[in-house]
Amino acid sequence: MGGDLIGLVAVILSLGIPIAGMFTYYRVRRLRSEERLAAIARGVDIPMEPETSQVGRSRRWGTLCISGAVGYIATFAAIAQISSERDAMAAAAFGFIPLAVGIGYLIDAFVTRRETAA
Numbered sequence: 001m002g003g004d005l006i007g008l009v010a011v012i013l014s015l016g017i018p019i020a021g022m023f024t025y026y027r028v029r030r031l032r033s034e035e036r037l038a039a040i041a042r043g044v045d046i047p048m049e050p051e052t053s054q055v056g057r058s059r060r061w062g063t064l065c066i067s068g069a070v071g072y073i074a075t076f077a078a079i080a081q082i083s084s085e086r087d088a089m090a091a092a093a094f095g096f097i098p099l100a101v102g103i104g105y106l107i108d109a110f111v112t113r114r115e116t117a118a
Contacts (some may be wrong), residue, residue: 058109065102069095081101 039046052060073095080088 014028052072055109055113058105058112062105062109063103065098069097069099069102072098 036046073092076088076092076095080092081088
């Protein structure tokens with residue numbers, strides 16, 4: 001019974017968390033739109049929020065991926081050190097995937113900035 005319950009909870013969470021995230025994103029976006037429309041109806045001048053540039057988005061995602069990867073690798077390195085098992089370092093190797101993606105995003109940011117400047 002315990003294994004079945006764990007599987008059920010895993011399926012519910014793996015499907016429920018993304019759905020809850022999408023619903024929350026939709027709800028916040030709708031509330032912002034309604035607030036903006038109400039302000040426009042009252043005649044209030046609303047400044048437009050500038051869109052983040054491609055360079056800014058690439059730089060932000062690169063920084064996030066790299067910092068997440070370094071944290072992931074450091075966590076499993078600490079676990080391997082504390083438990084005295086070298087096999088735990090194999091899990092730390094998976095941190096190189098987001099590290100490589102983050103480096104790619106940073107390279108994209110620098111290339112895009114150079115192309116824009118030229």
